[in-house]
Amino acid sequence: MALEEYRKKRDFTKTPEPAGTVAKKKQPELFFCVQKHLASHLHYDFRLEHNGVLLSWAVPKGPSLNPKDKRLAMHVEDHPYDYGEFEGVIPEGYGAGIVMLWDRGTWSPQVDDVDAALKKGDLKFTLNGYKLKGSWVLVRTSGRYPGARSGNDGRSWLLIKHRDDWAGDLDITTFAPRSVKSDGDFADILADKTPAIWLSHRPAKGGDTGAMFERIIAQAQKLKASHAGATQGTASHEGTKTRKTSRSAKTSGVSKSSKAKRKRAS
Ligand code: MN
Numbered sequence: 001m002a003l004e005e006y007r008k009k010r011d012f013t014k015t016p017e018p019a020g021t022v023a024k025k026k027q028p029e030l031f032f033c034v035q036k037h038l039a040s041h042l043h044y045d046f047r048l049e050h051n052g053v054l055l056s057w058a059v060p061k062g063p064s065l066n067p068k069d070k071r072l073a074m075h076v077e078d079h080p081y082d083y084g085e086f087e088g089v090i091p092e093g094y095g096a097g098i099v100m101l102w103d104r105g106t107w108s109p110q111v112d113d114v115d116a117a118l119k120k121g122d123l124k125f126t127l128n129g130y131k132l133k134g135s136w137v138l139v140r141t142s143g144r145y146p147g148a149r150s151g152n153d154g155r156s157w158l159l160i161k162h163r164d165d166w167a168g169d170l171d172i173t174t175f176a177p178r179s180v181k182s183d184g185d186f187a188d189i190l191a192d193k194t195p196a197i198w199l200s201h202r203p204a205k206g207g208d209t210g211a212m213f214e215r216i217i218a219q220a221q222k223l224k225a226s227h228a229g230a231t232q233g234t235a236s237h238e239g240t241k242t243r244k245t246s247r248s249a250k251t252s253g254v255s256k257s258s259k260a261k262r263k264r265a266s
């Protein structure tokens with residue numbers, strides 16, 4: 001259709017020019033993920049692949065499917081592409097806590113120039129994840145949004161769902177709280193690692209977050225104990241060995257695939 005005029009003007013029995021076809025430019029698959037992060041405070045890290053890294057926003061309340069909700073999203077530093085599949089325990093230092101891969105999939109910008117949209121502070125895009133789909137927007141605020149840090153440091157954005165078939169009243173963070181990678185909750189992820197890690201110095205001691213940590217550490221210890229109980233009586237050494245082997249196999253699988261991805265990204 002788009003080449004009709006081009007073709008109308010030419011007699012291809014007489015011209016060496018190609019009649020041509022409209023090229024279907026292959027849209028690159030851009031990765032997106034949301035990592036639920038229980039650190040000093042619970043938040044959701046919203047990440048969009050762009051130019052080989054993950055643009056990142058920390059969303060304290062998490063995404064909402066309700067277009068009326070404007071969720072504060074603090075723009076934070078870009079993360080490496082490989083970070084996007086990470087789920088596990090950060091034992092100490094910056095971001096110490098538990099990271100769960102809460103959603104992942106692909107995204108596509110609804111604009112031609114993502115950098116210009118970011119500069120302008122208005123990025124419209126489409127998500128195709130397990131939990132989040134359809135049309136969304138990230139808009140930069142003046143910094144006066146309640147809950148934002150004082151002053152206009154340009155870091156405060158709002159994550160808003162556009163009205164479409166994927167919008168609704170469903171509270172998605174409550175309805176679908178678990179990992180899309182392991183199907184586990186925070187306690188499962190912690191039990192898979194070492195819950196004892198925080199017995200003396202957990203990332204948050206006071207307040208709601210501290211209480212949440214208490215609860216999750218206790219749950220994880222119980223899970224860990226029941227796993228150990230299940231292998232007892234049989235060859236417990238063997239059980240441990242098998243688990244270790246399968247874990248290291250998993251690890252090498254992950255690094256292999258991430259290497260492949262890095263290659264593709266570069
Ligand atoms: Mn975080």
